[in-house]
Amino acid sequence: MQSNEIIKCILSRTSVRRFTQAPVSPVQIDTILHAAMSAPTGVNRQPWEYYVIQNKEILKKLAAALPYAKMVANAPVAILVCGDTSRFLDGEDSTLWVQDLSASSENILLAAHALGLGGVWTCIYPHADRMEAAREILSIPNSLVPFNLIPIGQPMTEGNPMKKYTSAKIHTI
């Protein structure tokens, strides 16, 4: 059954922090970005933009500035996911962009895994210091909010998915 391969992909994804030096191709990056922009968003606002960083010096600067993103220095590419404030909703819905970008980020990780690559979600938002560091290094305009940074590359080793499923977390009604 075709669907088994997809379920297998979702269940076997792991956070990949060590990469070989194998390059990530432009087609692979484009496929991952198509997946990123296929996530659902509140009121279809699509409040996202993406920085695709392959410049080694910039990757090293980000790794040095962001506390949990050291592995970015050794990744062939990293994607910085940003919120586009001009597309944020108003009032009580003004924080929904966080949910939208998180769904988009999961699509990035799954698409990378589907392509035989791997990545890891390194958190930027809501940490003011990390947001400021990313903004400065990449000259990000004030209209965008740095959300997370996802290094992507060929995994150094095969991942061993954590067993996280537990029936104790399920309530049947």
Add this chain to the structure above:
Amino acid sequence: MQSNEIIKCILSRTSVRRFTQAPVSPVQIDTILHAAMSAPTGVNRQPWEYYVIQNKEILKKLAAALPYAKMVANAPVAILVCGDTSRFLDGEDSTLWVQDLSASSENILLAAHALGLGGVWTCIYPHADRMEAAREILSIPNSLVPFNLIPIGQPMTEGNPMKKYTSAKIHTI
């Protein structure tokens, strides 16, 4: 290439709001919940619980009480995703559970689509009135935060994915 099927699944997912009366099997529900709990979470807190609702009366009550969840009344099953406050992080990381649950929700939608089913993310959090309504109808304890409600079923019609990809949202560095 196997990965093509996975990418195709991510790109072809649509929000499904009309369902046939075909049942969703226990195995399908369990597969979807495995996918839900395979998402990455900040500091591996896994701050989630899931209400799986198949009781028709309860589904109708939720549909009546939640403004954008009318289709829940006609779904064979709906999953209410909740945050587990006992697993929330402290300080500036205290809102990361929203990112975790959003990644989990995207996995639910993708797994449903992979199984030939469909669903739609109906927003509860951060709307106080919706959270209170869900809490009351399902007798949810105060230790859990109702996050969203995802009705799932066999799609009435084939979905037509929106074209959301645009290169204008990509910055290459």
